Amino acid sequence: MSFGKKKQKKRGLGSLDQGSGNPTGLNLIALMDILSNIIFFLMASFGAQTLDLTSANKVKLPYSTSELALKMSLSVAVTMDELYVEDEPIGTLDVGKLTGLDENRMVPSLEKALKRVRADRLAKNERPKDEDEIVLFIADERLEFATIDRVMKTCARAGFTKFRFTVGKQ
Amino acid sequence: MAGGGDDEATAFDLTALMDILSNIIFFLMASFGAAVVAIVPASVPTISEGGENDTATEEDKVTVTMKVEADGKVAISAANNEMLPEELKPYDKTIPGKDGSIDAEAITSHLWSIKDAFRKSENIVIVCDEKVTYATLINAMDASRERKMEVDGKKVHPQMFPAVVVSSMAK
Secondary structure (H helix, E strand, O other): OOOOOOOOOOOHHHOOOOOOOOOOOOOOHHHHHHHHHHHHHHHHHHHHHOOOOHHHHOOOOOEEOOOOEOOOOEEEEEOOOEEEEOOEEEEEEEOOEEOOOOOOOOOHHHHHHHHHHHHHHHHOOOOOOHHHHEEEEEEOOOOEHHHHHHHHHHHHHOOOOEEEEEEEEO | OOOOOOOOOOOOOOHHHHHHHHHHHHHHHHHHHHOOEEEEEEEOOOOOOOOOOOOEOOOOOOEEEEEEOOOOOEEEEEEEOOOOHHHHHHHOEEEOOEOOEOOHHHHHHHHHHHHHHOOOOOEEEEEEOOOOEHHHHHHHHHHHHEOOEEEOOEEEOOEOOOEEEEEEOOO
16 A cells, blocks of 8 residues: 555556556455454453453363353452452362361351451441342362351351352353 | 644554553453353341241242252152141152262253242252351252253253251251
């Protein structure tokens, strides 16, 4: 393409600069529009379906046939070594087994962290929503139910009785 | 731009921009397939102040309980506060494990027969043994949530028991 002295009429593929030896000019504007649309679509879909949490990268998610789209809420992640609330490490596990349980076999650090989240929301004077009561539960597929059960019961004791289990789409 | 009054189009060098856009598209498309996640809703049992329980009371509704053991064995039963246990006995079934996990197909098939008899049923309580893995629990939830079937050549996924309560075995 050239910005030479002699302007050319560019009309798609038909604008050959015959005989002059200059490169052929293509009208790329339509293609640019298409590419931009594809990019916006991909970026919108990408943002809606990714789990942008450091803790989630340490988890091997189980696969499910569920088609329900991911909705973010308060996240609790359980890896084989660590326990996270909102991506902040709050406890440790010994190869999938919870450590530091109290006399009721609950996880005190988790309960404390969840109650703090609740108190923060109250302090901000936010109107309670149904979404606030739900925990986005991210857990490793190898964990035993004994561990899952302890974490879920601790969440329930802190006032969070509903869960969204995060799974990989099959 | 040297348009200056005439109606001839000016040519821009868009090739570099095209390269950048193409690269972004390839990156996004490559990442798109790898990071797809979904959710499965569930809840835990709660104590109601009035001492009521969630067991179904309507005639066309039952609450199903599915006990999952570590070796994949599953015991299914149905309950309704207004019906005698003998009436619901035919819906009790124990399904042995398959290849060290649950037999999802057999579970779905039996739960479908319960759903067929009690159309308004939606609740299932999944009770797991301590050694059951999280992956097995998700498989059990998948097996109870919907059935994949073909009607008049069309693939349909009718819902069975989407309302799941996860609980542990009483000691």
